[in-house]
């Protein structure tokens with residue numbers, strides 16, 4: 013059985029035809045010939061390769077106005093699989109799953125580990141999950157075509173390694189993409205968790221909308237996403253957001269600046285405020301903050317409500333620039349939706365164009381993990397049939413190599429060593 017590189021790389025016509033069948037199938041053979049401008053013999057030959065490899069199958073025949081009935085082809089979505097592997101910081105685990113290209117899940121596994129896990133051990137987790145994926149697929153007579161790795165940190169724009177991650181302080185330059193590719197011999201791409209989330213949210217929309225996705229946890233990130241660019245825009249869009257200066261000479265930030273959005277209203281900053289406010293909060297951490305907020309501790313809630321209001325206010329620049337139909341907030345800080353949303357709206361709306369006041373939907377993302385997973389599975393197929401897409405998702409020379417990012421990174425490491 014030919015593998016991904018054999019089918020999709022170095023064969024322009026093969027890839028063009030496979031991609032057309034994926035996007036526009038069911039499609040007849042003569043129609044394909046017209047679209048790719050190849051001779052009938054060349055099209056037939058390519059199709060028989062794709063068919064022998066069980067990537068496409070015949071789903072019927074169509075009789076043209078003249079001549080013999082022609083085969084109608086489609087990607088065989090029930091025997092071709094995609095895999096998703098997610099390094100999940102929320103519960104410190106690696107999750108792996110296999111899905112058919114039609115979205116039916118057939119296998120999954122969660123491997124818990126410590127957030128202090130090192131490169132060697134984490135590579136071992138990914139390697140054994142990848143081996144298992146391949147075994148399950150082969151055992152069922154199915155074909156694993158593509159795997160996406162969903163990573164919560166800086167991804168190297170060229171080799172897809174996990175350069176660094178706030179949540180896993182001992183991980184640096186993890187060659188995870190290369191390792192999984194070696195084992196599975198299929199199309200492997202690392203994507204940011206935000207990109208998977210954008211794709212999943214857009215894929216689940218009933219009516220197409222431009223959305224702005226905000227994540228408010230220890231740090232703060234955002235991404236615009238629209239049906240035209242469903243996987244989220246360039247990484248550099250959201251990398252810098254948390255470090256826009258909003259208060260001149262404000263609170264010091266770990267990036268070296270002052271008064272950054274994160275330093276003013278990010279979860280880490282709020283912890284510092286609480287620690288300084290009351291002796292009972294001297295050792296409070298993020299899980300503790302969440303618990304107190306959920307339990308309705310008035311001091312914690314007051315700090316969070318004020319922060320949500322200011323967060324809304326700080327977001328108005330980007331709300332005006334990206335003009336979203338809807339704003340989705342994922343908050344890991346435990347403030348209930350019915351308190352968080354009005355507070356954010358109070359901060360944001362006075363700054364908006366009058367036509368946008370009250371008309372911008374603001375809601376909470378309540379299926380973060382599922383949405384990201386759904387998006388990653390969809391992106392695995394998209395990237396398999398259009399490998400060049402990754403260049404748009406991961407622009408070379410992005411923020412990952414900039415001086416500012418380097419300084420943020422070393423700041424993060426120092427912060428972590430201190431706590």
Ligand SMILES: [Zn+2]
Nearest residue numbers: 255265267272
């Ligand atoms: Zn900063």
